[in-house]
Amino acid sequence: MNEQTLVLIASGIAALVLLIVVWKRNDPVKTKLKFSALLLVPVFGPIFYIIILGLSEAPPQEEHFQNRGSHGDHTHSWISMKPYYEKGVEQHRRALDKASNTSSDADVRDSVDVSFKPAQGWILVSKGSPSAIKSAIVQYDNLYIAERPGTFRVQLHPQSDGSVAVLLPDGLPAYDLVNMTGWLNAPPDHSDVSGAVVWMRAPAEGARYYLEAEAENPHGDTLIGASSTGQSVRVHVPETGLLEDLAERSYRKEQKIETSPNPTTINVVLETSTAFGNPDFELCSLDHEQELS
Numbered sequence: 426m427n428e429q430t431l432v433l434i435a436s437g438i439a440a441l442v443l444l445i446v447v448w449k450r451n452d453p454v455k456t457k458l459k460f461s462a463l464l465l466v467p468v469f470g471p472i473f474y475i476i477i478l479g480l481s482e483a484p485p486q487e488e489h490f491q492n493r494g495s496h497g498d499h500t501h502s503w504i505s506m507k508p509y510y511e512k513g514v515e516q517h518r519r520a521l522d523k524a525s526n527t528s529s530d531a532d533v534r535d536s537v538d539v540s541f542k543p544a545q546g547w548i549l550v551s552k553g554s555p556s557a558i559k560s561a562i563v564q565y566d567n568l569y570i571a572e573r574p575g576t577f578r579v580q581l582h583p584q585s586d587g588s589v590a591v592l593l594p595d596g597l598p599a600y601d602l603v604n605m606t607g608w609l610n611a612p613p614d615h616s617d618v619s620g621a622v623v624w625m626r627a628p629a630e631g632a633r634y635y636l637e638a639e640a641e642n643p644h645g646d647t648l649i650g651a652s653s654t655g656q657s658v659r660v661h662v663p664e665t666g667l668l669e670d671l672a673e674r675s676y677r678k679e680q681k682i683e684t685s686p687n688p689t690t691i692n693v694v695l696e697t698s699t700a701f702g703n704p705d706f707e708l709c710s711l712d713h714e715q716e717l718s
Contacts, residue, residue, distance in 0.1 A: 432468060439471040440464040447474075453664070537575040541697040543596025544706055546625030547682070548606050551588045553618035555581045555689045558589055561612035562691055565605055571696040581689040582682065588620075590682045599628060600702035601695045603636070603665045607648060610638040623648075624679050629705035635677040636660060651676040658708070665703040 447460045460477075464470045550558055558581055577597055582590040597605065602625050609621035622637040636650035639659070648660040649670065657670040696702075 436468045436471060443471055443474055536573055536697075538573045538697040538699050540699045541573075541575065541598070541704070542628035543577070544599040544602045544625050544628050545593070545596045546602055546623055547593060548591035548602075548609060548621055548623045549584075549588055549680070550591060550609050550618065551620030551622075553589060553609075553615070555583055555589055557615055557618050558591070558609065559689055559691055561609055561615045561618050562591075562605070562693065564612060564614070565608045566691075566693040566695070569696070571694060571698075573696060573698040574694045575697040577693050577695060579691045579693055581691075582685045584683050590684075592682070592684075592688070598695055598697060598702070599625075599704055599706040600663070600665050601693075603648060603660055603706075604663050606636060607638060607645070607662050611645065622677070624677075625706070627706035629707055632706075632708070633676075634658065634706075635679075650674060656708075663702075665706065667703060667706055667708050669708065 443464050444461060447457050447464070450457070460474060463474055466473075553561070562579055575598075577593065577595045580592040580594065582592055584590055591609070593602070596602075602623060606621050606623040610619060612618055622635065624633070624635050626633050633653040634650055635653075636648040636658075638645065639647040639649045646662050648662065649658070649672070650660075651657050651674040653676050655676065657672050657674040659668050659670040660666065661668070
């Protein structure tokens with residue numbers, strides 16, 4: 426047996442071991458498939474994967490990447506998930522403030538997916554000033570460019586207890602209502618904003634849910650809560666896979682909202698395509714959990 430054959434055998438064994446590691450990690454399925462394809466490359470595949478894994482596990486140095494306890498862990502995960510929100514498009518910063526860009530409404534109205542139905546609901550952010558929350562929402566809005574864009578109003582109403590109610594007069598895509606909640610719970614570059622929860626009504630059957638970030642999940646990519654009928658649920662983000670959960674949780678009753686006569690208002694342009702992201706926010710069975718993990 427020559428040296429080249431031995432190298433190929435060793436590479437194959439290493440690839441097999443690393444494939445097991447890949448599929449045991451909590452990465453999105455698309456990421457696992459990409460790494461699996463890389464490991465199929467003889468010799469160099471396992472080497473490159475080990476290098477990538479080492480870099481991804483290295484502690485970041487910049488301040489807003491540093492692990493600062495539970496808040497830092499959650500912020501880490503959202504930064505790492507940015508590419509999935511961008512959906513293959515390089516991040517673009519919109520130069521104009523959408524709050525004053527009324528002409529964009531007419532421009533994008535005809536491009537809305539005809540089968541699109543918005544989810545209704547509102548987000549409560551327990552920590553953060555209206556200006557800081559607005560900045561975080563604008564940052565979220567800039568994560569990707571929509572192929573079937575729709576314009577949605579977002580209103581910020583300060584509450585007497587220091588929290589801010591994020592009201593959505595036009596509703597939001599179910600995908601964005603869930604993901605914006607997770608984002609506002611710990612937005613990158615905004616350590617002064619945190620503690621977001623959401624009450625929402627699914628577009629399809631009108632089921633009502635209360636959701637909050639799962640504090641026990643160090644990756645920060647799940648929301649947990651319950652329906653108004655008492656069904657405990659878990660939501661995977663960014664995919665918005667809604668799953669039944671065996672844990673016993675209660676539906677949190679909506680608090681009374683104090684509305685401002687002159688709220689801070691933002692216009693966001695979001696994806697209305699129903700081709701992805703559980704657009705009707707339908708409940709899946711536990712059998713599908715592995716597909717979404």
